[in-house]
Amino acid sequence: HKYHSRVTFFYLRLFVRSLFIGYLPVHKESNMLAFRRVASTQRKAVANVLARSFSDEATNITLNFAMPHGALYENEEVELVRLTSCAGEYGVTAGHTPNVSQLAPGLAMVYKNKDDEPEKFFVSGGFAFMHPNSVLDVAAVEAVSLDDLDPKIVEAQLSDARAALAAAAADSVEAAEAQIEVEVNTAMASALGLSA
Amino acid sequence: VNLVHLFAFSTHPFTMTTPTTFWRLAGMTYVQYVSRASSAVRGALKEPSKSKALQNEKFNFNSSVWESGVQGKKVIKESAI
Numbered sequence: 206h207k208y209h210s211r212v213t214f215f216y217l218r219l220f221v222r223s224l225f226i227g228y229l230p231v232h233k234e235s236n237m238l239a240f241r242r243v244a245s246t247q248r249k250a251v252a253n254v255l256a257r258s259f260s261d262e263a264t265n266i267t268l269n270f271a272m273p274h275g276a277l278y279e280n281e282e283v284e285l286v287r288l289t290s291c292a293g294e295y296g297v298t299a300g301h302t303p304n305v306s307q308l309a310p311g312l313a314m315v316y317k318n319k320d321d322e323p324e325k326f327f328v329s330g331g332f333a334f335m336h337p338n339s340v341l342d343v344a345a346v347e348a349v350s351l352d353d354l355d356p357k358i359v360e361a362q363l364s365d366a367r368a369a370l371a372a373a374a375a376d377s378v379e380a381a382e383a384q385i386e387v388e389v390n391t392a393m394a395s396a397l398g399l400s401a
Numbered sequence: 402v403n404l405v406h407l408f409a410f411s412t413h414p415f416t417m418t419t420p421t422t423f424w425r426l427a428g429m430t431y432v433q434y435v436s437r438a439s440s441a442v443r444g445a446l447k448e449p450s451k452s453k454a455l456q457n458e459k460f461n462f463n464s465s466v467w468e469s470g471v472q473g474k475k476v477i478k479e480s481a482i
Contacts, residue, residue, distance in 0.1 A: 274457055310438050329442040330435040347439040347457070353450045362445060381427030382437060389441040 266299050268315065270326075270343040277326065277348060278315065285316040286341055287323070288333050289392075299339045306333050308345060310392040325351045327396050329389065356397050363390035 265282040287296045289311030308331045314323035331345035366386035373380035424434040443454040460480045466473040 310442070327442060329439040346435050347442050347454070349442060349446060349450070349454070353446050355445055355447045358445045362441065376426065378427050378429075381424050381429060384423055385434060385437045386441050389438045390445070393442070393445055 264299050265339070266297060266301070267338075267340045268343070269340070270313075270315070270345070270348070272331075272345050272348055281315075283315055283317050284319045285323075286343070287312070287314040287316070288343065289313065289328065290333065297333075297335055297341055301335050301339075301341075303335050303337050305335075307331075308333055308343075310389040312351075312396050313343065313345070313348060325396075327351060327354060327393060351396060354393060354397060356394075356399055359390055359393045359397060360399060362386065363394055366390055 265284055266286065268278045268281045268283050268286060270276065270278040270281075285296055285298050287294065288306070289309050290306040291309045292306065294311070295306075308328050310329055311327070313326045313328045315326075316323045326345075326348040327350075328343075328345045329347040331343065331348075333344070334342040336342070363386075366383050370380060370383035370387055373383050422434075429437075440458065443451065443458065446454055458480060460478070462478055463475050464478055465475045
């Protein structure tokens with residue numbers, strides 16, 4: 206009978222669909238739980254990073270202070286490092302936010318203990334990298350201790366550079382070279398405590 | 402206008418539209434700038450650190466110009482020290 210075949214065909218389709226229900230991607234309870242499990246592990250990872258940033262356990266930073274021709278400090282445990290970057294002076298202690306900064310000609314000070322006198326170095330330029338595990342890499346092109354700088358030579362270089370800058374044509378290569386000399390010698394003079 | 406062609410034939414290393422450092426505007430690269438700054442620092446040292454540090458300014462390399470797939474004459478470039 207035609208009616209019977211349509212009814213049986215309808216129930217046959219229902220039966221076939223029931224076979225596939227378990228294998229089709231639907232918003233089943235187990236899928237939602239898996240999503241929540243992944244999200245919670247991500248949340249835990251973020252919480253771990255935050256906990257490390259604000260923890261009191263790590264008090265030292267591991268300092269690598271190197272130049273192309275040699276290292277001043279290699280895996281040295283220090284409490285504070287003060288650096289001069291193009292964006293300003295800043296200090297680095299354990300748990301500092303990871304960052305990359307371009308060093309400007311200026312002082313870098315390494316405090317083995319925060320209360321002690323620092324080791325002072327004049328840095329000509331380079332980059333400083335702070336890592337999430339409290340490792341600080343300072344890559345300087347030239348870093349000299351302040352005792353090695355001769356104040357008379359610095360003053361002479363500064364006055365020569367100022368004269369060269371005044372004499373050079375604006376926006377020329379000579380003006381740029383003179384300006385580099387003026388900036389570096391001004392920074393050296395202020396690091397040595399010389400006036401103007 | 403094909404900007405790639407404009408840039409490829411420009412001798413300037415970048416476009417001058419963004420604010421940037423004075424040495425970049427004068428055509429210097431960062432390495433050239435930091436080398437000059439480091440020279441200024443080394444020149445201000447006391448002896449004996451000065452002569453030891455001036456060794457860092459030594460350079461020595463071969464250079465040759467390639468034209469149409471043919472290497473030209475090799476030229477040795479040395480520092481004065």
